[in-house]
Amino acid sequence: MSATLKYQEKELKLVGTRPLRPDGVDKVTGRARFGADYNLPGQLIGKVLRSPHALARIKSIDTSAALALPGVKAVVTRDDFAEMPDEMAAVGELMINFRDVTRNMMAREKVLYDGHPLAAVAATGESVARAALALIKVEYEVLPHAIDVVEAMKPGAPLLHEHQYTQGVKPKPDRPSNVAKRLEFGHGDIAAGFRQAEVIVEREFNTKPVHQGYIEPQACLASYSADGQAELWTSTQGHFVFRAQCAKVLQMDVSKIRVTPTEIGGGFGGKNNIYNEALAIALSRKSGHPVKMVMTREEVFSSTGPTSGANVKVKLGCTRDGKITAAEAELNFQAGAFPGSSVNQASMCAFTRYDLANVRIVGHDVTVNRPKVAAYRAPGAPIAVFGVESVIDEMAKKLGIDPIEFRLRNAAKEGTQTYYGPKLGPIGYIQTLEAARAHPHYRAPLGPNQGRGVATGFWFNIGNETTCSLNLQEDGTLTLMLGTIDVAGGSRASMAMMVAEELGIEFDRVRPFVGDTASLGFNFLTAGSRGTFASGMASVIAARQVIEKLRQRVAKIREVPLEAVAWKDGHARPVDATVAQFAPMSLPEIARMAGKTGGTIAGHAEINAQGAGPGFGTHIVDVEVDKETGAVKILRYTVVQDVGKAIHPAYVEGQLQGGAVQGIGWALNEEYVYGEDGVLQNPGFLDYRIPVASDLPFIDTVIVEVPNPNHPYGVRGCGEVPIIAPMAAIANAIENAIGLRLCEQPLSPPRVLKAIDEAAAARR
Amino acid sequence: MSRNHVSATVNGDQVEFLCETGQTLLEALRDELRLTGTKEGCGTGDCGACSVIVDGRLVCACLMLAVEAEGKAIQTIEGMATGETLHPLQRKFIEHAALQCGICTPGILIAARSLLERNPNPTEDEVRYWLAGNLCRCTGYHKIVDAVLDAAREMRGG
Numbered sequence: 001m002s003a004t005l006k007y008q009e010k011e012l013k014l015v016g017t018r019p020l021r022p023d024g025v026d027k028v029t030g031r032a033r034f035g036a037d038y039n040l041p042g043q044l045i046g047k048v049l050r051s052p053h054a055l056a057r058i059k060s061i062d063t064s065a066a067l068a069l070p071g072v073k074a075v076v077t078r079d080d081f082a083e084m085p086d087e088m089a090a091v092g093e094l095m096i097n098f099r100d101v102t103r104n105m106m107a108r109e110k111v112l113y114d115g116h117p118l119a120a121v122a123a124t125g126e127s128v129a130r131a132a133l134a135l136i137k138v139e140y141e142v143l144p145h146a147i148d149v150v151e152a153m154k155p156g157a158p159l160l161h162e163h164q165y166t167q168g169v170k171p172k173p174d175r176p177s178n179v180a181k182r183l184e185f186g187h188g189d190i191a192a193g194f195r196q197a198e199v200i201v202e203r204e205f206n207t208k209p210v211h212q213g214y215i216e217p218q219a220c221l222a223s224y225s226a227d228g229q230a231e232l233w234t235s236t237q238g239h240f241v242f243r244a245q246c247a248k249v250l251q252m253d254v255s256k257i258r259v260t261p262t263e264i265g266g267g268f269g270g271k272n273n274i275y276n277e278a279l280a281i282a283l284s285r286k287s288g289h290p291v292k293m294v295m296t297r298e299e300v301f302s303s304t305g306p307t308s309g310a311n312v313k314v315k316l317g318c319t320r321d322g323k324i325t326a327a328e329a330e331l332n333f334q335a336g337a338f339p340g341s342s343v344n345q346a347s348m349c350a351f352t353r354y355d356l357a358n359v360r361i362v363g364h365d366v367t368v369n370r371p372k373v374a375a376y377r378a379p380g381a382p383i384a385v386f387g388v389e390s391v392i393d394e395m396a397k398k399l400g401i402d403p404i405e406f407r408l409r410n411a412a413k414e415g416t417q418t419y420y421g422p423k424l425g426p427i428g429y430i431q432t433l434e435a436a437r438a439h440p441h442y443r444a445p446l447g448p449n450q451g452r453g454v455a456t457g458f459w460f461n462i463g464n465e466t467t468c469s470l471n472l473q474e475d476g477t478l479t480l481m482l483g484t485i486d487v488a489g490g491s492r493a494s495m496a497m498m499v500a501e502e503l504g505i506e507f508d509r510v511r512p513f514v515g516d517t518a519s520l521g522f523n524f525l526t527a528g529s530r531g532t533f534a535s536g537m538a539s540v541i542a543a544r545q546v547i548e549k550l551r552q553r554v555a556k557i558r559e560v561p562l563e564a565v566a567w568k569d570g571h572a573r574p575v576d577a578t579v580a581q582f583a584p585m586s587l588p589e590i591a592r593m594a595g596k597t598g599g600t601i602a603g604h605a606e607i608n609a610q611g612a613g614p615g616f617g618t619h620i621v622d623v624e625v626d627k628e629t630g631a632v633k634i635l636r637y638t639v640v641q642d643v644g645k646a647i648h649p650a651y652v653e654g655q656l657q658g659g660a661v662q663g664i665g666w667a668l669n670e671e672y673v674y675g676e677d678g679v680l681q682n683p684g685f686l687d688y689r690i691p692v693a694s695d696l697p698f699i700d701t702v703i704v705e706v707p708n709p710n711h712p713y714g715v716r717g718c719g720e721v722p723i724i725a726p727m728a729a730i731a732n733a734i735e736n737a738i739g740l741r742l743c744e745q746p747l748s749p750p751r752v753l754k755a756i757d758e759a760a761a762a763r764r
Numbered sequence: 765m766s767r768n769h770v771s772a773t774v775n776g777d778q779v780e781f782l783c784e785t786g787q788t789l790l791e792a793l794r795d796e797l798r799l800t801g802t803k804e805g806c807g808t809g810d811c812g813a814c815s816v817i818v819d820g821r822l823v824c825a826c827l828m829l830a831v832e833a834e835g836k837a838i839q840t841i842e843g844m845a846t847g848e849t850l851h852p853l854q855r856k857f858i859e860h861a862a863l864q865c866g867i868c869t870p871g872i873l874i875a876a877r878s879l880l881e882r883n884p885n886p887t888e889d890e891v892r893y894w895l896a897g898n899l900c901r902c903t904g905y906h907k908i909v910d911a912v913l914d915a916a917r918e919m920r921g922g
């Protein structure tokens with residue numbers, strides 16, 4: 001069923017309060033089980049041999065010595081996996097190129113990045129498995145490689161894929177290229193728009209890949225039985241999608257693989273795709289033992305998807321009174337070893353905070369010798385917005401208009417025609433700008449070398465396939481089986497709150513949990529900030545079904561017409577005394593009699609949730625720049641965001657704070673550093689520095705609630721928007737502090753110092 | 765490969781286990797004793813997910829060899845609550861929503877308890893610097909710092 005449930009304003013008892021999360025006690029006592037915490041009797045340990053080269057042809061792989069080592073039970077290489085066609089195949093609504101999936105999982109003709117898997121072994125213990133890897137002999141023909149996106153786009157650059165011709169250009173090019181795709185978005189007349197402009201700002205930006213940086217490395221445990229059934233426990237954002245990918249590359253029936261999601265120790269988009277899962281099942285199939293595979297941190301950095309690094313050009317035209325007449329951008333995104341960067345989403349998010357008549361965006365998806373990128377929280381948007389919001393800020397300054405006022409003059413609102421398709425519905429962008437302007441933070445005094453920056457973000461939010469089951473148990477409590485992973489934001493709590501609100505019962509009467517792939521039908525990934533929106537809608541549908549059935553049972557028991565039975569505050573009651581009179585029945589009473597009145601009561605929803613509401617946010621940041629060291633300190637930070645409705649405000653605040661801090665890390669420190677040899681030089685938390693507690697102040701949050709008309713409680717989704725604005729906000733604050741516009745991320749001490757020194761040299 | 769015999773005290777209980785010479789205390793706790801509450805985020809001493817207390821000192825279990833645990837008293841997250849009763853820090857972490865995914869939580873709780881044992885009345889800055897060795901990617905630390913300060917307040921009896 002394609003579903004939307006319309007928003008209804010009503011008095012709320014539970015939604016909007018802060019009950020304690022159902023996964024809390026297990027997580028503070030060490031009892032919660034994450035990917036690496038699962039074990040089976042007789043399990044082997046699986047390990048992966050990885051490429052030390054950025055690009056090389058594989059001449060041969062000899063595993064005989066490894067196999068001969070006592071304790072080694074199985075080895076798999078490219079020969080153990082079937083060739084897949086080069087085409088986009090549907091997994092639910094998701095389109096996946098399985099030729100690329102198989103090759104990323106296990107190199108075939110060539111290794112395409114430092115860290116690319118070549119072989120996997122299963123052995124009786126970790127040390128044996130490691131010893132076995134050292135015995136595998138691989139002959140390489142090392143080739144020149146391409147790391148930089150601009151270099152990789154040039155004709156004659158070292159080529160990753162001989163069969164790759166740039167899509168989206170006509171006529172079809174006559175030679176292959178690292179540019180997998182060219183795309184274009186826009187509307188209006190860009191040339192005319194720039195002719196109308198009285199002021200033009202044009203800038204070029206460069207960003208480095210950054211990693212999602214979840215603290216739990218990927219981990220899984222697989223058990224393949226002689227009857228051809230497999231079980232898999234894994235840390236994933238989408239157990240159904242993982243099952244689909246494993247089934248395809250292992251050529252198994254989907255229903256013969258049962259995936260149980262473990263608690264997930266962070267994902268942020270990085271656990272949307274399989275890495276070791278199919279290898280673990282293949283090793284289990286070959287060895288006859290369960291196989292456990294846990295990545296090291298180094299493997300996580302070198303071989304799982306960071307987000308793209310990019311080259312971004314932005315040009316903006318404006319009238320003197322602050323009306324944007326033309327907006328143009330070129331986005332060149334690193335895809336990593338296989339096509340499929342987030343340049344598409346980045347293009348759509350670049351300018352969609354503004355109501356613009358003339359827009360043109362050209363994007364390129366470029367393969368380079370780096371790990372295949374994965375989604376990272378609002379994929380692509382922060383990169384494009386770093387450029388665009390920096391230019392917006394510069395334009396406001398040139399025009400002498402307050403940066404929030406300048407944004408307000410051009411702000412997108414209900415009815416704004418986007419340049420990528422839809423007209424925007426009711427949105428809260430203007431409300432976030434106004435709330436930011438009214439916030440005391442915006443007027444607080446600043447000291448020397450301190451500056452304030454503002455930037456804004458937009459993200460679509462999505463719906464997609466979602467299922468759930470709500471079972472009324474015999475004592476009147478309920479279990480809510482969800483098909484979407486709680487990626488840790490607390491969505492299980494939010495779903496249980498909505499169900500309890502519908503039923504008019506206490507929060508702790510509903511026990512939410514995530515079902516395995518055999519217990520529910522297909523669910524899309526937990527991605528696109530869809531969890532509380534889509535699974536919330538499904539849960540409400542299931543709750544309303546249960547209420548309907550409860551009313552039917554009571555009508556039968558009390559021998560009154562169905563219309564005479566109302567459901568209120570956890571009880572079936574007469575609609576009003578003139579229609580019928582009967583003693584109210586509570587949920588436990590009805591549950592206890594369910595056997596006699598027709599059997600167990602349950603609600604189910606299988607929907608494709610429609611009508612996700614776009615989210616907008618405005619961030620304010622104060623920084624202090626140390627001119628001696630180039631270090632930038634975050635003094636104060638405020639996130640203002642329209643979330644539609646905060647089901648559980650504390651967990652929404654957590655999303656806004658966590659997202660903003662990831663954005664701060666992206667802005668100030670995080671980057672992949674490759675050597676001339678194409679080898680990653682900082683695959684660890686020591687040299688890849690994510691924010692720590694002492695880097696940060698408290699992160700203030702202001703929740704704006706403009707209900708999404710297409711959700712029963714008005715939910716939009718909130719997890720991704722907060723990471724979009726920080727990079728630009730911080731760059732704008734640095735400019736405000738020291739008068740220098742920095743266009744290279746990260747804005748790390750060496751870069752800031754270099755800019756300060758260059759400016760001083762230019763003045764001399 | 766011959767294995768080493770180690771006896772130690774873990775959360776007050778006498779335990780014995782066998783380990784390879786190169787195995788870390790973290791591996792021994794997780795793989796030999798099946799105490800999986802202590803987490804591995806990096807294995808190189810950079811994330812604090814493996815924080816445990818050894819003879820009163822806060823250490824990264826991934827940086828200590830299992831054989832070095834001989835005769836030592838080790839405290840892990842599994843020993844933090846008293847029966848059904850959560851430690852005030854554990855309770856405050858849930859109340860303040862100071863955990864999301866929870867993978868960093870055991871390490872942070874162990875580290876925070878060791879702070880409050882030394883300094884029952886820390887400032888915000890002292891909490892932030894003490895926890896600087898414990899990475900959390902989900903929360904932005906705001907609610908963690910709040911929870912530690914609030915637990916300290918409660919434990920001081922105010």
Ligand code: FES
Pocket residue numbers: 803804805806807808809810811812813814815824825826827
């Ligand atoms: S696992 Fe020990 S510090 Fe990260």
Ligand code: FES
Pocket residue numbers: 215265266488862863864865866867868869899900901902903
């Ligand atoms: S709660 Fe996820 S890393 Fe801290």
